[in-house]
Amino acid sequence: MSSIAVVVPAAGIGKRMQSEIPKQYLKLHGQTVLEHTLNQLISHSNIAHIYVVLHPDDMLFSTLDIADADWITTVPGGDERSDSVMAGILATNHADWILVHDAARPCVKLDDITNLLKLSKDNTGGILAAPVRDTMKRGDSQHVIKQTVCRENLWHAQTPQFFPKQQLLTALHSCQQAGIAVTDEASAIEQMGGTVKLVEGCYSNIKITHPEDLALAEFYINQQNR
Numbered sequence: 548m549s550s551i552a553v554v555v556p557a558a559g560i561g562k563r564m565q566s567e568i569p570k571q572y573l574k575l576h577g578q579t580v581l582e583h584t585l586n587q588l589i590s591h592s593n594i595a596h597i598y599v600v601l602h603p604d605d606m607l608f609s610t611l612d613i614a615d616a617d618w619i620t621t622v623p624g625g626d627e628r629s630d631s632v633m634a635g636i637l638a639t640n641h642a643d644w645i646l647v648h649d650a651a652r653p654c655v656k657l658d659d660i661t662n663l664l665k666l667s668k669d670n671t672g673g674i675l676a677a678p679v680r681d682t683m684k685r686g687d688s689q690h691v692i693k694q695t696v697c698r699e700n701l702w703h704a705q706t707p708q709f710f711p712k713q714q715l716l717t718a719l720h721s722c723q724q725a726g727i728a729v730t731d732e733a734s735a736i737e738q739m740g741g742t743v744k745l746v747e748g749c750y751s752n753i754k755i756t757h758p759e760d761l762a763l764a765e766f767y768i769n770q771q772n773r
């Protein structure tokens with residue numbers, strides 16, 4: 548298998564969570580969201596090291612039990628998620644592929660990561676995603692429906708996202724130079740005309756974003772028996 552470097556962006560401030568500390572440091576079953584995420588990733592048989600991207604003013608990571616783990620390298624992040632991901636990738640040693648996973652997604656399943664990693668065989672990157680279930684509407688600024696968007700072939704993008712390192716670096720750099728804002732790695736690859744595969748994951752791989760997501764994440768972690 549090709550060499551893989553794992554980058555976990557954890558430098559956000561979690562504005563939508565409206566908590567006193569960034570959401571990656573809130574606790575689920577007595578352990579921080581970030582520790583759940585990192586422990587889950589490192590338990591995968593193909594992952595041996597993780598680059599964790601932290602806010603330059605982060606004071607909390609050093610207080611965690613895993614802070615001194617020899618399988619973690621910390622890297623200072625940037626203003627936008629893509630800046631943090633870029634910083635993480637630039638810190639990695641000789642890797643052929645980069646797996647990026649949000650600190651805020653502690654419920655990712657190991658089997659889904661395995662399925663995503665299989666993409667390296669065909670040299671085409673991709674992302675975990677889940678098919679949209681609800682009927683989708685496009686509204687206007689007055690919250691009036693303008694259109695029903697066909698649900699067929701619509702997916703929720705998740706992480707991990709997995710791409711050849713050089714392709715991802717070039718794509719993120721081009722977007723930065725062109726001032727194109729991207730909220731995930733796939734968008735940067737798409738901007739370059741690259742192919743991105745959709746690997747079906749689970750609805751339980753939620754991104755903790757709003758306060759009610761914490762209880763849901765605790766429920767899914769309980770179910771996973773890990």
Ligand code: CTP
Pocket residue numbers: 555556557558559560561562563564571600624625626627628629631632649650651652754755756
């Ligand atoms: N992230 C990051 N650097 C940034 C912004 C986000 O490393 N400048 C990370 C977050 O820590 C999170 C992941 O990217 O693990 C996904 O971002 P998101 O869910 O949007 O987190 P926040 O930006 O922290 O939340 P919000 O958008 O509500 O402020």
Ligand code: MG
Pocket residue numbers: 559628
């Ligand atoms: Mg954000």
